Amino acid sequence: MDSIVVKGGGALSGQIPIAGAKNACLTLMPATLLSEEPLTLTNAPRLSDIRTMTELLRSLGAEVSTMQEGKVLALSCHGAINTRAEYDIVRKMRASNLVLGPLLAREGHAQVSLPGGCAIGARPMDIHTDSLALMGAEIDLRDGYLHAKAQGGSLKGAVIDFPFASVGATENIMMAATLAKGTTVINNAAREPEIVDLADCLRAMGAQIDGDGTSRIEIQGVDRLGGATHRVVTDRIELGTYMLAPAICGGEVELLGGRINLLQAFCEKLDAAGIDVTETENGLKVARRNGVISAVDVTTEPFPGFPTDLQAQMMALLCTADGTSVLEEKIFENRFMHAPELIRMGADIEVHGGTATVTGVKKLKGAPVMATDLRASVSLILAAMAAEGETRVNRVYHLDRGYEHVVAKLRGVGANIERIKEQ
Numbered sequence: 001m002d003s004i005v006v007k008g009g010g011a012l013s014g015q016i017p018i019a020g021a022k023n024a025c026l027t028l029m030p031a032t033l034l035s036e037e038p039l040t041l042t043n044a045p046r047l048s049d050i051r052t053m054t055e056l057l058r059s060l061g062a063e064v065s066t067m068q069e070g071k072v073l074a075l076s077c078h079g080a081i082n083t084r085a086e087y088d089i090v091r092k093m094r095a096s097n098l099v100l101g102p103l104l105a106r107e108g109h110a111q112v113s114l115p116g117g118c119a120i121g122a123r124p125m126d127i128h129t130d131s132l133a134l135m136g137a138e139i140d141l142r143d144g145y146l147h148a149k150a151q152g153g154s155l156k157g158a159v160i161d162f163p164f165a166s167v168g169a170t171e172n173i174m175m176a177a178t179l180a181k182g183t184t185v186i187n188n189a190a191r192e193p194e195i196v197d198l199a200d201c202l203r204a205m206g207a208q209i210d211g212d213g214t215s216r217i218e219i220q221g222v223d224r225l226g227g228a229t230h231r232v233v234t235d236r237i238e239l240g241t242y243m244l245a246p247a248i249c250g251g252e253v254e255l256l257g258g259r260i261n262l263l264q265a266f267c268e269k270l271d272a273a274g275i276d277v278t279e280t281e282n283g284l285k286v287a288r289r290n291g292v293i294s295a296v297d298v299t300t301e302p303f304p305g306f307p308t309d310l311q312a313q314m315m316a317l318l319c320t321a322d323g324t325s326v327l328e329e330k331i332f333e334n335r336f337m338h339a340p341e342l343i344r345m346g347a348d349i350e351v352h353g354g355t356a357t358v359t360g361v362k363k364l365k366g367a368p369v370m371a372t373d374l375r376a377s378v379s380l381i382l383a384a385m386a387a388e389g390e391t392r393v394n395r396v397y398h399l400d401r402g403y404e405h406v407v408a409k410l411r412g413v414g415a416n417i418e419r420i421k422e423q
């Protein structure tokens, strides 16, 4: 398994281009199952998760081809399709469960393997399945697969009250509802920019959707959807991750394609910590205000709150802040696995359940550390860039899931970082 070696260095300067959003692309791709016409996605990120979704869609009978070195995806799905999403693929990536709604909407039946838990939590699908049941689907769990069937062959509109603003459930139900008979209302829907991006794409395909981006989404079912060409929205999590690079290392970096409205709550926390974020015509410029990082408290919440996917990276910044910060992780039950690794680098962190208390130290020290999940791995790299000495981050395949060309992007602004291929 490859590892990444980082030598702590000085201030950064230059520009980092931000790619299309992984978590938008992973829900836009299954939308091809809803139509017989071609769907073209531009600004697609080049990531292993996208390759996994491609493998899954091809296994269902969709055609997926890539152009412009993977930045453009051409998808189409005509004729009869296979409605069984195999465990072998689904276990690699939870987002595979986003084929459930589209398969049910298109074919009236589906067998989708339960994704199983992952490092950050159990990640059940009860909100997805309870909601589809309200739309007339019979779903039972057998041999690790969800066996789903729409009574009468097609789903019907329903009023659905989500117990939690689940991103994936909002996406699955929104896609399923586009072809259901009648109107579906989702109350307490997720409001993430990726939800709005999916709604924009579905509307371009002919869907009737209102209220995306708010807690109440209304979808009027239609008989069929057409094709579309859609540009994947900028990845706000990659954006936030790289905004922390100059914050942690000093200097000034411009994030090309970044906009503050994608990360309002995160930018407010950076401001409170002493980081200036300025919108430019090409993106966002980020630099420390006066050299000192102040401690801030962070609680992760559904959008528009502070994103859970930036909690680990924010912790890397707060390890050397002036004072004590309290981070509360309210979305996932086990998302502090980066803490023991940061402690190996000399951080002062105490974790109790869903709360981590970080007391700033002067400087971290390089050490061999282990990547445990996608966002934890990049937080270790950020911390290592300003640490004393050398850090070797192992199991970096996690990184390839969500960060394209991470070494090149960080070297481009002056980081001393390289990838070591393990035989």
Ligand code: EPZ
Residues within 6 Å of the ligand: 023, 024, 026, 094, 095, 121, 122, 123, 124, 125, 126, 127, 128, 129, 164, 165, 166, 167, 168, 169, 308, 309, 331, 332, 333, 374, 375, 402
């Ligand atoms: C999406 O996951 C993202 N993944 C996650 O990003 C992100 O952390 C998460 O939303 C929250 O923002 C993709 O978009 C592919 P949820 P998702 O359904 O849809 C519980 C990354 O690093 N829940 O909003 O799975 C669940 O267990 C990844 O890019 C239920 O209990 O998130 C969790 O505690 C990690 N029952 C919470 O809700 C359900 O039926 C949030 O889950 C569904 C979810």
